[in-house]
Amino acid sequence: MNLLQPLALWALPLVALPVVVHLLHRRRHRVVEWGAMMFLLDGERSSRGRQRLREILLLAARTLAVLALVLTLGRPIAGGWAARVAGERLDMVVLILDRSSSMGEEVSGLPESKLAFGLRGAGDALAIASPRELVVVDATRPGEVLRPEGVDALRELAFDEATSASSDLLAAFETAAGYMEEAGAGRTEVWVLTDAQREDWNPEDGRWEAVAQELTKASGGAGTRIRLTTFPEVADDNLAIRVEGVRRESEGEAAALVLDLVVTRAAATEASGDTAMRVPVAIEVGGARTTVEVELTGKEGRLVGHRVVIDPQLEAGYGAAALPTDRRAGDDRFWFSFGSTPVVETAVFAQSAAVASVVSVAARSPAGPDVIHEVRRLVSGAGADVDLDGVTFLVWQAPLPEGEAAAEVTRFCEAGGVVLFLPPSSPAGGSFAGLGWGQWGLVDQTDRESAVKTWRADADLLASGADGTPLPVGEVALRRVCSIRSVGDAPVARIPIAGLQGGQALMTKSALGRGAAYFLGTLPEPRSSDLATQGIVFMALVHRALDQAAAALGSEEQQVASASERWLEERWSVAASDRPDSLAERGRRAGVLTDGEVFVALNRPLAEDSSRPLPAEALTESLAPLDVVVTATRTASEGASLLDEVWRIFLLLVLGALIAEQLLCSPEGSAPGRSEE
Amino acid sequence: MSATEAESIAAMLDPAVLTRVGQIPLVARRAKIGSVSGRHRSPHRGSSVEFAEYRDYVPGDDLRRLDWRVYGRSDRHFVKEFEADTNLRLVLVIDGSGSMRYSGQHGAGPMTKYELACRLAASIAQLAIRQGDAAGVTIAAEGETVRVPPRRRPSHLRVLAGEMARVAPGGPTRLTEVLHDVAERTGRRALICVMSDLFMAPEGLRDAFQHLRYRGHETSAFQIVDRDESEFRFEEATRFVDPEGGAPVLADPSMVASRYLAAWRRHRGALESIAVAADVDLRETFLDEDIASTIAAYLLARAGKRGRG
Known part of the structure; x- marks a missing residue:
């Protein structure tokens, strides 16, 4: 003991x-004379x-x-769990920390966050269990394995503050399994601190099975036990705020910010969700602070088009909308930035001037006032040294890049850029990301069958509209189509996006890092198709590619906090943040980053506000054959966490x-x- | 006589008590032999007007007492007997041992058990003398036995009270010894009234009571106790010092209470069976009881149960 x-x-x-x-x-006693002795x-x-x-x-x-x-x-x-009873010391403890925003919520009855509380318990447990090796995987940055030397070093990591990013527990488990296999761990326990949010855990993902198998294998038969410390309780009447839209408007001398705010509450019961309430929202812009009340009916209160007068000199800047702090402080503030309208640049490298101009027109047509679209035409034939700096979307209608150029384009894609390959006039050999061009073929005009028959309408560039209205891809008239070859055993997934009757691919995607390469087997010019004249499909395709790339590259002003390498680049510095920042966590903390010109507001993902915790059975099931012990901590008094405390x-x-x-x-x-x- | 003794005498002869119980006669349940005609039955059949019984004539009976009318009617010889009344000799025996010094812990007032015994004795003696009976007292005091023979003079009452006030209780119990002495010394049948807590071995007491009975005396016993003693109401650890010279006992009342009470009940049961066997009118009297009520109850019980001797 x-x-x-x-x-x-x-x-x-x-x-x-x-x-x-x-x-x-x-x-001490009194003296009595007593007859009845x-x-x-x-x-x-x-x-x-x-x-x-x-x-x-x-x-x-x-x-x-x-x-x-x-x-x-x-x-x-x-003496604790089986290993200690058996007198065996644990060889390794892998501590997986869910440091997502929601873990910052206070445990009921304690002025301490779920994460800090759980981590304290884990520290205590580690001090007792004293495994030979301690490995920590932060699920908000699941690729990285940390090896603090002992409990004190674990405390020095200062992981007890939640980030604003979301967690990927599956990836964290994969990393853990990978490390365990590599290190040849013996008797290992995986301790997980999580609030088991559905989005973070993603139990439907097919990879869980593989992870479970890998974990079983990794310990080499010595047995891996998973100890899950979950915090399924969600604070009643927790309020969360988001800024859905910001734009700067100026009229003569005056300038104002127009904000769309949403305040949501996580009502524990239906009844508590019915009562209307008024919530004060503080809006801070450029050092000035105004307060506005938002009325909540049901679970949501919206304030659309709220104007905040700002200094007309303030062209670009940032601010925050804040609620009074409640138990989950992480969602009581939402950062926004404005004014520094990001430039989304499209680079066109086309043999055909017609194609180039169609792409230019499509890419330049503004889809909204928040973004400035620019198009750069790369000089034809200069494929040897493509300059893609600042480019978001690349359209390549030329023989596939080779050598230096191919490496540059690959880098561009892996960083999050999107490239759309259009067939050159005379397709040659070569490939990119496992795809290459075949031969042009005419489409029989009388044969209606050869029109586009299948396309991915649920996601990606040809997805249906938000209301479910499909893009009229089927009505695109095709005159000639260049076939798309799959080349080699590419390490990347090749996903068909659109296909003709008979199975011939019209459009295929090859995911590359955070970005993607798309191959479209026809051209937006009259000789090949009516994509240019019936512009809806092409326009949607181009702008979705732009959005996708912009989001991935982070060209937007409002971004989701994540462990992106991009924010670790030297040019970014923190303009404002919820908490004092450490460099390693820049990008995962809510706040505003700036590179001197552009302000980027980082906030928690939407799912953190709404995602419900998974029941313990679902967690156990996702790790099915493994020995999983789930300890649900609801209140501070229940804090048995990872230890078998016997004080009772x-x-x-x-x-x-x-x-x-x-x-x-x-x-x-x-x-x-x-x-x- | 000192001032305190005078006060004690005055307290003993409380006129209020007499006022309350004065109308109730002190009667003997068993016949007494007295020299003066009184209100008590005499064992001798006499010529009083009180008819007692018929019995068969036996040769030697006084022919004057033969009931001729019955003989005339039934042709049988019956002797008609009448009761002869006599006066009562009352001997009050007071236990003057150390245990009688106890005055209670729980608001019973400043009176000790000895004082209560004296008051009871004085009041009963007063009643007896007022109705023409003789009253005397014997006190089993430490080292001496104080004896005042029964007299019928009203002034004798002050002598009795003076002796009672003079004696200070103390020392071990000598009651059984004194009772045997009383049984021997009291020549004629008398009413013996014992005032004691009876904290002694029941066997010795039984012998003494039997002795009294054998000698034809009628015995009443007032067992004078405090409720502390009968209920043992103590909370904290207490050192109990024996006033009769025994070793002191340090006890936690909560621990010994049940055994104490069991011993108490056993002793009480033994006393009661002795009382029945020796025909003793045993009365438990508590220190906090009203003297007049106690005496009234005693007298009424006796008047109601007048039996034959």
């Missing part, structure tokens, strides 16, 4: 207290032995009560000793309530 608070042992001398009290008690002697003589025994028992009970109380205060830990047993001992004491104290032979005759 170990104690978490060994300092409590200093209170052990208190055990002597009952003895001292007993001795004092013996000295014969009865007293009779009683006393016959009960002297029993009385002594009773006295000793009484003393023992009192001493035991004090001892048990002292030990309870010391937070005793039983000691508390029962205290109680038992006190009851025994009471029984021994009560007058002999007369049960309470029974009067003497």
